[in-house]
Amino acid sequence: IIFLNKTKKPQKLLMKLFSLIVIHSQRQLLWIHTFLSLCSSLFFLRVQFELWDSDDPIPRQELLKKVKGCDGLLCVLTEKIDAEVLNAAGPNLKVLSTMSVGFDHLSLGELKKRGIRVGYTPEVLTDAVAELTIALLLATSRRLIEATHEAKTGGWGTWRTLWLCGYELADSTVGIFGLGRIGVAIAERLKPFKVKKFIYTDVAPRPELAAAIQAEYVSMDELARQSDFLAVCCALTPETQGICNKNLFSKMKNTSIFINTSRGGVVNQEDLYEALSTGQIAGAGLDVTVPEPLPTNHPLFTLKNCVILPHIASASYTTRNAMSALAANNLLAGLRGEPMPKELQL
Numbered sequence: 001i002i003f004l005n006k007t008k009k010p011q012k013l014l015m016k017l018f019s020l021i022v023i024h025s026q027r028q029l030l031w032i033h034t035f036l037s038l039c040s041s042l043f044f045l046r047v048q049f050e051l052w053d054s055d056d057p058i059p060r061q062e063l064l065k066k067v068k069g070c071d072g073l074l075c076v077l078t079e080k081i082d083a084e085v086l087n088a089a090g091p092n093l094k095v096l097s098t099m100s101v102g103f104d105h106l107s108l109g110e111l112k113k114r115g116i117r118v119g120y121t122p123e124v125l126t127d128a129v130a131e132l133t134i135a136l137l138l139a140t141s142r143r144l145i146e147a148t149h150e151a152k153t154g155g156w157g158t159w160r161t162l163w164l165c166g167y168e169l170a171d172s173t174v175g176i177f178g179l180g181r182i183g184v185a186i187a188e189r190l191k192p193f194k195v196k197k198f199i200y201t202d203v204a205p206r207p208e209l210a211a212a213i214q215a216e217y218v219s220m221d222e223l224a225r226q227s228d229f230l231a232v233c234c235a236l237t238p239e240t241q242g243i244c245n246k247n248l249f250s251k252m253k254n255t256s257i258f259i260n261t262s263r264g265g266v267v268n269q270e271d272l273y274e275a276l277s278t279g280q281i282a283g284a285g286l287d288v289t290v291p292e293p294l295p296t297n298h299p300l301f302t303l304k305n306c307v308i309l310p311h312i313a314s315a316s317y318t319t320r321n322a323m324s325a326l327a328a329n330n331l332l333a334g335l336r337g338e339p340m341p342k343e344l345q346l
Protein backbone atom coordinates (compact mmCIF):
# COMPACT_ATOMS: atom_id res chain seq x y z
CA ILE A 1 0.00 0.00 0.00
CA ILE A 2 1.40 3.41 -0.95
CA PHE A 3 -0.26 6.69 -0.03
CA LEU A 4 0.64 9.73 -2.11
CA ASN A 5 0.32 13.41 -1.36
CA LYS A 6 1.34 16.26 -3.64
CA THR A 7 3.89 18.56 -1.97
CA LYS A 8 6.18 21.47 -2.67
CA LYS A 9 9.23 20.07 -0.87
CA PRO A 10 11.35 18.06 -3.33
CA GLN A 11 14.55 18.18 -1.24
CA LYS A 12 13.11 16.44 1.78
CA LEU A 13 11.27 14.03 -0.47
CA LEU A 14 14.42 12.86 -2.24
CA MET A 15 16.12 12.06 1.06
CA LYS A 16 13.08 10.13 2.18
CA LEU A 17 12.94 8.19 -1.07
CA PHE A 18 16.59 7.32 -0.87
CA SER A 19 16.28 5.82 2.57
CA LEU A 20 13.23 3.87 1.50
CA ILE A 21 15.07 2.41 -1.49
CA VAL A 22 17.88 1.22 0.72
CA ILE A 23 15.55 -0.35 3.23
CA HIS A 24 13.52 -2.11 0.60
CA SER A 25 16.33 -3.31 -1.59
CA GLN A 26 17.48 -5.27 1.43
CA ARG A 27 14.05 -6.55 2.34
CA GLN A 28 12.11 -7.06 -0.83
CA LEU A 29 13.55 -7.19 -4.29
CA LEU A 30 10.02 -6.98 -5.59
CA TRP A 31 9.57 -3.39 -4.55
CA ILE A 32 12.73 -2.03 -6.17
CA HIS A 33 11.03 -1.57 -9.51
CA THR A 34 8.16 0.23 -7.88
CA PHE A 35 10.46 2.56 -6.06
CA LEU A 36 12.67 3.25 -9.04
CA SER A 37 9.64 4.08 -11.12
CA LEU A 38 8.29 6.25 -8.37
CA CYS A 39 11.64 7.95 -7.73
CA SER A 40 12.29 8.83 -11.35
CA SER A 41 8.93 10.52 -11.61
CA LEU A 42 8.26 11.77 -8.12
CA PHE A 43 10.96 14.42 -8.19
CA PHE A 44 9.22 16.13 -11.07
CA LEU A 45 5.75 15.54 -9.73
CA ARG A 46 6.71 16.73 -6.24
CA VAL A 47 4.82 14.21 -4.20
CA GLN A 48 5.31 12.71 -0.79
CA PHE A 49 4.54 9.09 -0.25
CA GLU A 50 4.16 6.72 2.62
CA LEU A 51 4.55 2.97 2.37
CA TRP A 52 2.89 0.28 4.45
CA ASP A 53 6.17 -1.40 5.28
CA SER A 54 5.04 -5.00 5.71
CA ASP A 55 4.13 -8.08 3.69
CA ASP A 56 1.02 -8.44 5.85
CA PRO A 57 -2.06 -6.46 4.85
CA ILE A 58 -2.52 -3.07 6.44
CA PRO A 59 -5.07 -3.24 9.31
CA ARG A 60 -8.34 -1.66 8.25
CA GLN A 61 -8.25 1.06 10.93
CA GLU A 62 -4.73 2.00 9.91
CA LEU A 63 -5.80 2.24 6.27
CA LEU A 64 -8.77 4.43 7.16
CA LYS A 65 -6.48 6.72 9.15
CA LYS A 66 -3.62 6.95 6.66
CA VAL A 67 -5.69 7.40 3.52
CA LYS A 68 -7.12 10.71 4.76
CA GLY A 69 -6.30 13.55 2.38
CA CYS A 70 -4.31 11.42 -0.10
CA ASP A 71 -4.28 12.23 -3.81
CA GLY A 72 -3.40 8.69 -4.86
CA LEU A 73 -3.45 5.19 -3.43
CA LEU A 74 -1.69 2.02 -4.58
CA CYS A 75 -3.19 -1.16 -3.15
CA VAL A 76 -3.11 -4.93 -3.52
CA LEU A 77 -6.04 -7.36 -3.61
CA THR A 78 -6.25 -7.84 0.16
CA GLU A 79 -7.55 -4.28 0.58
CA LYS A 80 -11.25 -3.81 0.12
CA ILE A 81 -11.62 -0.34 -1.38
CA ASP A 82 -15.21 0.60 -0.69
CA ALA A 83 -17.28 3.66 0.26
CA GLU A 84 -15.85 3.63 3.78
CA VAL A 85 -12.25 3.93 2.53
CA LEU A 86 -13.17 6.47 -0.12
CA ASN A 87 -15.06 8.59 2.41
CA ALA A 88 -12.09 8.38 4.77
CA ALA A 89 -9.80 9.51 1.93
CA GLY A 90 -11.95 12.52 1.15
CA PRO A 91 -12.21 14.59 -2.01
CA ASN A 92 -8.45 14.77 -2.73
CA LEU A 93 -8.31 11.17 -3.91
CA LYS A 94 -8.08 11.16 -7.69
CA VAL A 95 -6.29 7.93 -8.54
CA LEU A 96 -6.41 4.36 -7.32
CA SER A 97 -3.94 1.81 -8.63
CA THR A 98 -4.33 -1.87 -7.78
CA MET A 99 -1.45 -4.29 -8.21
CA SER A 100 -3.72 -6.99 -9.60
CA VAL A 101 -5.59 -7.92 -12.73
CA GLY A 102 -8.67 -8.80 -10.65
CA PHE A 103 -10.69 -5.89 -9.32
CA ASP A 104 -13.47 -7.56 -7.35
CA HIS A 105 -12.00 -5.97 -4.19
CA LEU A 106 -12.85 -2.50 -5.55
CA SER A 107 -16.30 -0.89 -5.36
CA LEU A 108 -16.31 0.33 -8.94
CA GLY A 109 -19.63 2.17 -8.61
CA GLU A 110 -18.32 4.20 -5.67
CA LEU A 111 -15.09 5.00 -7.52
CA LYS A 112 -16.95 6.07 -10.64
CA LYS A 113 -19.35 8.24 -8.64
CA ARG A 114 -16.40 10.13 -7.18
CA GLY A 115 -14.59 10.47 -10.53
CA ILE A 116 -11.61 8.46 -9.26
CA ARG A 117 -9.49 6.90 -12.02
CA VAL A 118 -8.46 3.26 -11.58
CA GLY A 119 -5.35 1.47 -12.83
CA TYR A 120 -4.81 -2.31 -12.78
CA THR A 121 -2.23 -4.83 -14.04
CA PRO A 122 -3.51 -7.04 -16.88
CA GLU A 123 -1.23 -8.86 -19.37
CA VAL A 124 1.98 -8.76 -17.32
CA LEU A 125 0.81 -11.77 -15.29
CA THR A 126 -0.72 -13.84 -18.10
CA ASP A 127 2.30 -16.12 -18.58
CA ALA A 128 2.81 -16.78 -14.87
CA VAL A 129 -0.87 -17.55 -14.27
CA ALA A 130 -1.11 -19.82 -17.33
CA GLU A 131 2.03 -21.67 -16.28
CA LEU A 132 0.78 -22.22 -12.74
CA THR A 133 -2.59 -23.39 -14.08
CA ILE A 134 -0.85 -26.11 -16.09
CA ALA A 135 1.19 -27.12 -13.04
CA LEU A 136 -1.96 -27.32 -10.90
CA LEU A 137 -3.86 -29.23 -13.56
CA LEU A 138 -1.13 -31.85 -13.89
CA ALA A 139 -0.61 -32.06 -10.12
CA THR A 140 -4.34 -32.74 -9.73
CA SER A 141 -4.93 -35.07 -12.68
CA ARG A 142 -1.75 -37.12 -12.13
CA ARG A 143 -2.17 -37.04 -8.34
CA LEU A 144 1.30 -35.66 -7.64
CA ILE A 145 0.62 -34.44 -4.09
CA GLU A 146 -0.84 -37.81 -3.06
CA ALA A 147 2.08 -39.56 -4.76
CA THR A 148 4.85 -37.60 -2.97
CA HIS A 149 2.99 -38.11 0.31
CA GLU A 150 2.85 -41.88 -0.27
CA ALA A 151 6.53 -41.98 -1.21
CA LYS A 152 7.54 -40.06 1.91
CA THR A 153 5.32 -41.89 4.39
CA GLY A 154 5.92 -45.53 3.49
CA GLY A 155 2.89 -46.07 1.25
CA TRP A 156 5.20 -46.94 -1.65
CA GLY A 157 5.18 -50.74 -1.81
CA THR A 158 5.77 -52.82 -4.90
CA TRP A 159 4.86 -51.49 -8.35
CA ARG A 160 1.09 -51.96 -8.67
CA THR A 161 -0.92 -51.77 -11.89
CA LEU A 162 -3.64 -49.32 -10.86
CA TRP A 163 -1.98 -47.57 -7.93
CA LEU A 164 -2.14 -43.75 -8.19
CA CYS A 165 -3.54 -43.82 -11.70
CA GLY A 166 -4.87 -40.51 -12.95
CA TYR A 167 -6.13 -38.92 -16.15
CA GLU A 168 -4.06 -37.77 -19.12
CA LEU A 169 -4.40 -34.81 -21.43
CA ALA A 170 -3.70 -36.68 -24.67
CA ASP A 171 -6.91 -37.03 -26.69
CA SER A 172 -8.91 -35.07 -24.12
CA THR A 173 -11.41 -32.21 -24.38
CA VAL A 174 -10.43 -29.12 -22.41
CA GLY A 175 -13.13 -26.62 -21.46
CA ILE A 176 -12.41 -23.01 -20.59
CA PHE A 177 -14.94 -21.01 -18.62
CA GLY A 178 -14.29 -17.35 -19.43
CA LEU A 179 -12.09 -16.97 -22.49
CA GLY A 180 -9.69 -14.04 -22.14
CA ARG A 181 -5.93 -13.63 -22.44
CA ILE A 182 -5.29 -16.13 -19.65
CA GLY A 183 -7.62 -18.78 -21.09
CA VAL A 184 -5.89 -18.53 -24.45
CA ALA A 185 -2.44 -18.73 -22.82
CA ILE A 186 -3.50 -21.87 -20.94
CA ALA A 187 -4.79 -23.51 -24.13
CA GLU A 188 -1.61 -22.62 -26.02
CA ARG A 189 0.43 -24.36 -23.33
CA LEU A 190 -1.86 -27.40 -23.28
CA LYS A 191 -1.86 -27.93 -27.03
CA PRO A 192 1.52 -29.74 -27.15
CA PHE A 193 0.04 -32.29 -24.71
CA LYS A 194 -2.05 -33.50 -27.68
CA VAL A 195 -5.40 -32.18 -26.47
CA LYS A 196 -8.07 -33.24 -28.97
CA LYS A 197 -10.43 -30.28 -28.65
CA PHE A 198 -10.79 -26.94 -26.88
CA ILE A 199 -14.26 -25.65 -26.03
CA TYR A 200 -15.24 -22.53 -24.12
CA THR A 201 -18.13 -20.55 -22.81
CA ASP A 202 -18.49 -16.89 -21.96
CA VAL A 203 -21.23 -14.26 -21.94
CA ALA A 204 -20.86 -14.19 -25.75
CA PRO A 205 -18.63 -15.87 -28.35
CA ARG A 206 -15.15 -14.37 -28.62
CA PRO A 207 -14.20 -15.41 -32.16
CA GLU A 208 -10.87 -13.56 -32.36
CA LEU A 209 -9.47 -15.08 -29.19
CA ALA A 210 -11.02 -18.48 -29.95
CA ALA A 211 -9.45 -18.57 -33.42
CA ALA A 212 -5.96 -18.51 -31.90
CA ILE A 213 -6.63 -21.86 -30.23
CA GLN A 214 -9.33 -23.26 -32.54
CA ALA A 215 -11.77 -23.33 -29.65
CA GLU A 216 -15.46 -23.98 -30.16
CA TYR A 217 -18.08 -21.87 -28.37
CA VAL A 218 -20.59 -23.99 -26.40
CA SER A 219 -23.25 -23.45 -23.74
CA MET A 220 -22.38 -23.78 -20.06
CA ASP A 221 -24.21 -27.14 -19.96
CA GLU A 222 -22.22 -28.46 -22.94
CA LEU A 223 -19.02 -27.24 -21.36
CA ALA A 224 -19.82 -29.28 -18.26
CA ARG A 225 -20.87 -32.36 -20.25
CA GLN A 226 -17.96 -32.48 -22.69
CA SER A 227 -14.94 -31.28 -20.68
CA ASP A 228 -12.42 -33.81 -19.41
CA PHE A 229 -10.62 -30.84 -17.88
CA LEU A 230 -12.54 -27.69 -17.01
CA ALA A 231 -10.47 -24.57 -16.29
CA VAL A 232 -12.18 -21.54 -14.76
CA CYS A 233 -10.64 -18.28 -16.00
CA CYS A 234 -13.49 -15.78 -15.64
CA ALA A 235 -13.60 -12.63 -13.51
CA LEU A 236 -15.66 -12.63 -10.31
CA THR A 237 -18.75 -10.52 -10.94
CA PRO A 238 -22.31 -10.64 -9.55
CA GLU A 239 -23.14 -12.87 -12.57
CA THR A 240 -20.34 -15.38 -11.96
CA GLN A 241 -20.60 -15.48 -8.14
CA GLY A 242 -21.14 -19.14 -7.15
CA ILE A 243 -21.77 -20.17 -10.77
CA CYS A 244 -19.73 -23.38 -10.40
CA ASN A 245 -22.28 -25.17 -8.27
CA LYS A 246 -24.22 -28.42 -7.92
CA ASN A 247 -25.93 -27.79 -11.22
CA LEU A 248 -22.60 -27.61 -13.08
CA PHE A 249 -20.87 -30.44 -11.20
CA SER A 250 -23.84 -32.77 -11.68
CA LYS A 251 -23.44 -32.48 -15.45
CA MET A 252 -19.70 -33.18 -15.46
CA LYS A 253 -18.22 -36.62 -16.11
CA ASN A 254 -17.05 -38.57 -13.08
CA THR A 255 -13.61 -38.68 -14.72
CA SER A 256 -13.36 -34.88 -15.06
CA ILE A 257 -10.88 -32.54 -13.40
CA PHE A 258 -12.00 -29.07 -12.29
CA ILE A 259 -9.38 -26.28 -12.05
CA ASN A 260 -9.87 -22.77 -10.68
CA THR A 261 -7.19 -20.07 -10.81
CA SER A 262 -9.57 -17.10 -11.07
CA ARG A 263 -11.40 -16.25 -7.84
CA GLY A 264 -12.76 -18.50 -5.11
CA GLY A 265 -16.13 -16.73 -5.13
CA VAL A 266 -16.94 -18.27 -8.53
CA VAL A 267 -17.27 -21.68 -6.83
CA ASN A 268 -19.87 -22.92 -4.38
CA GLN A 269 -17.43 -24.76 -2.12
CA GLU A 270 -20.06 -26.89 -0.34
CA ASP A 271 -21.27 -28.15 -3.71
CA LEU A 272 -17.68 -28.79 -4.80
CA TYR A 273 -17.00 -30.76 -1.62
CA GLU A 274 -20.10 -32.86 -2.31
CA ALA A 275 -19.08 -33.47 -5.93
CA LEU A 276 -15.55 -34.50 -4.95
CA SER A 277 -16.44 -36.64 -1.96
CA THR A 278 -19.16 -38.56 -3.79
CA GLY A 279 -17.07 -39.14 -6.90
CA GLN A 280 -19.33 -36.97 -9.04
CA ILE A 281 -16.10 -35.50 -10.45
CA ALA A 282 -12.59 -36.97 -10.26
CA GLY A 283 -10.60 -34.10 -8.82
CA ALA A 284 -10.21 -30.37 -8.29
CA GLY A 285 -7.23 -28.04 -8.24
CA LEU A 286 -7.82 -24.68 -6.61
CA ASP A 287 -5.44 -21.73 -6.38
CA VAL A 288 -8.19 -19.53 -4.97
CA THR A 289 -10.76 -20.10 -2.23
CA VAL A 290 -13.22 -18.33 0.04
CA PRO A 291 -11.96 -17.22 2.45
CA GLU A 292 -8.26 -16.74 1.88
CA PRO A 293 -6.46 -18.18 3.69
CA LEU A 294 -8.77 -21.20 3.78
CA PRO A 295 -8.92 -22.42 7.43
CA THR A 296 -6.78 -25.52 7.86
CA ASN A 297 -9.81 -27.42 9.24
CA HIS A 298 -11.87 -26.76 6.10
CA PRO A 299 -13.49 -29.98 4.75
CA LEU A 300 -11.86 -29.51 1.33
CA PHE A 301 -8.47 -30.09 2.97
CA THR A 302 -9.58 -33.58 4.02
CA LEU A 303 -10.00 -34.73 0.42
CA LYS A 304 -7.20 -36.53 -1.40
CA ASN A 305 -8.65 -35.52 -4.75
CA CYS A 306 -8.51 -31.80 -4.01
CA VAL A 307 -5.23 -29.89 -4.45
CA ILE A 308 -5.28 -26.47 -2.81
CA LEU A 309 -2.66 -23.77 -3.39
CA PRO A 310 -2.49 -20.46 -1.49
CA HIS A 311 -3.30 -18.03 -4.37
CA ILE A 312 0.15 -18.12 -5.99
CA ALA A 313 -0.71 -18.08 -9.71
CA SER A 314 1.17 -14.84 -10.41
CA ALA A 315 3.91 -15.50 -7.86
CA SER A 316 7.09 -15.43 -9.95
CA TYR A 317 9.76 -12.80 -9.29
CA THR A 318 9.55 -11.51 -12.87
CA THR A 319 5.80 -11.14 -12.83
CA ARG A 320 5.49 -9.56 -9.40
CA ASN A 321 8.20 -7.05 -10.38
CA ALA A 322 6.34 -6.25 -13.59
CA MET A 323 3.03 -5.92 -11.71
CA SER A 324 4.52 -3.55 -9.14
CA ALA A 325 6.20 -1.37 -11.80
CA LEU A 326 2.98 -1.19 -13.83
CA ALA A 327 0.95 -0.34 -10.72
CA ALA A 328 3.39 2.48 -9.88
CA ASN A 329 3.36 3.82 -13.43
CA ASN A 330 -0.45 3.73 -13.54
CA LEU A 331 -0.57 5.74 -10.33
CA LEU A 332 1.92 8.34 -11.53
CA ALA A 333 0.28 8.76 -14.93
CA GLY A 334 -3.07 9.21 -13.20
CA LEU A 335 -1.64 11.87 -10.90
CA ARG A 336 -0.15 13.71 -13.86
CA GLY A 337 -3.54 13.63 -15.54
CA GLU A 338 -2.14 11.53 -18.39
CA PRO A 339 -3.53 8.27 -19.84
CA MET A 340 -2.53 5.37 -17.60
CA PRO A 341 -0.61 2.46 -19.18
CA LYS A 342 -3.49 0.19 -18.06
CA GLU A 343 -6.62 2.00 -16.99
CA LEU A 344 -9.90 0.36 -16.11
CA GLN A 345 -12.81 1.89 -18.00
CA LEU A 346 -15.46 2.58 -15.36
Ligand SMILES: O=C(O)[C@H](O)CO
Nearest residue numbers: 099100101102313314
Ligand atom coordinates in the same frame (compact mmCIF):
# COMPACT_ATOMS: atom_id res chain seq x y z
O1 LIG B 1 -5.83 -10.53 -9.62
C1 LIG B 1 -4.66 -10.83 -9.65
O2 LIG B 1 -3.77 -10.07 -10.04
C2 LIG B 1 -4.21 -12.17 -9.21
O3 LIG B 1 -5.20 -12.91 -8.62
C3 LIG B 1 -3.02 -12.03 -8.30
O4 LIG B 1 -2.21 -13.03 -8.65
